[in-house]
Amino acid sequence: MPKRGYHHGNLRQALVEAALSLIELKGRTGFTLSEAAKRAGVTPAAVYRHFEGREDLIAECARQGFLMFADLMQHAYDKYQPSALAAFEATGRAYLAFARKNPGHYISMFESGISSNRTPDLANAAHRARAILERAAEDLSQHIPADKRPPASMFSAHILAMSHGVVELYARNTPGATSPFPPEELLETGIGIYLRGLGLIDPD
């Protein structure tokens, strides 16, 4: 199963996965390079053969997350073509689905404090993900009369903000915030009302 048989086989990826499950388990604060190394069955010093240090390891988690995220959004977008509306709604749902399925990735992408401009690789991955939602918004904006059409990047930002807010406030198992509704329902209805406000859905 390991790609090749050096000492470990594929330590680099094993470290990424150890880091991800650790972040998922202990939250953004609880992650340490030493424990990630231990989980991968290796001395902390071994990490430095594959990463520049702690931050670099987290950045790689984020990078892989953005790639997966972009794939997921792309898939959602493609699947509902050629309906601009359905595609747009699907990307919103994909956002939440990604956050729930891959909390480790999500946290390293959005809550770890790592700048997405840290390296060109990371910036590219982040940009690719963002571009898909903006593309979906752009398609959708064609269906709004040109004179009362807000910039597509604006409503892509609105949807992003609502999605992110739903994740942070209602889709984490923080015992403090009692979630009044299932996050999926909350986001679905929120986006629905918003799109009605844009005149893209008939009032039913």
Add this chain to the structure above:
Amino acid sequence: MPKRGYHHGNLRQALVEAALSLIELKGRTGFTLSEAAKRAGVTPAAVYRHFEGREDLIAECARQGFLMFADLMQHAYDKYQPSALAAFEATGRAYLAFARKNPGHYISMFESGISSNRTPDLANAAHRARAILERAAEDLSQHIPADKRPPASMFSAHILAMSHGVVELYARNTPGATSPFPPEELLETGIGIYLRGLGLIDPD
């Protein structure tokens, strides 16, 4: 100016303020009890005369934040009465204004990982703040035909999510996320479109 003249005067509050400015400066990660003590001109050990420990100090920052937050929202709500619509919009604006003016409080309330159920005091303060937005949503919901009226707590949650998302994604000076629009404008237009979707604003 100090309330009384023990040794320090009012160390407890001085520590809270030192902690707040430290959190604002260094982010959720950078805060340490020791440095907060140093900033207040005092030995780390002195903190334990006033707080149980590090977490307890942050919790007090959050508690004070929720109280200020509630006051601000209440003020916004009252000011625009009796218009349910104007009052609701004002509370949304107040959310963002609070986050921008008091980043230290905001971070300890929403990003520090402190559960708002940590103590009854903290839970009460958090609840008071939440209740005001829900009250505003309740008022507003009266203007929607009863048969197509979503639960008030649902759109209070929608607005909360969008506001929080705007703060996290666009109102922080993270060099990664290039904000396409001023956060205030983004939230204002977002809430506007949403309320239009609810049929509470005429399409203009």
Add this chain to the structure above:
DNA sequence: TGTACATCAGTGAACGCGCGTTCACTGATGTAC
């Protein structure tokens, strides 16, 4: 096929650091007489 060598992934010990927390103390403040 077998031997000598180069490579380099991972080791293990050590480092300096700053953290949160504890403890016996001290000395300024407020109070009783």
Add this chain to the structure above:
DNA sequence: TGTACATCAGTGAACGCGCGTTCACTGATGTAC
């Protein structure tokens, strides 16, 4: 008003801890002849 005493806010030294990182090393792997 003055003295003796109790209180208790803040001190300073010490602790154990786990962190991220460094370094000279070792020993399994892959390669050249």
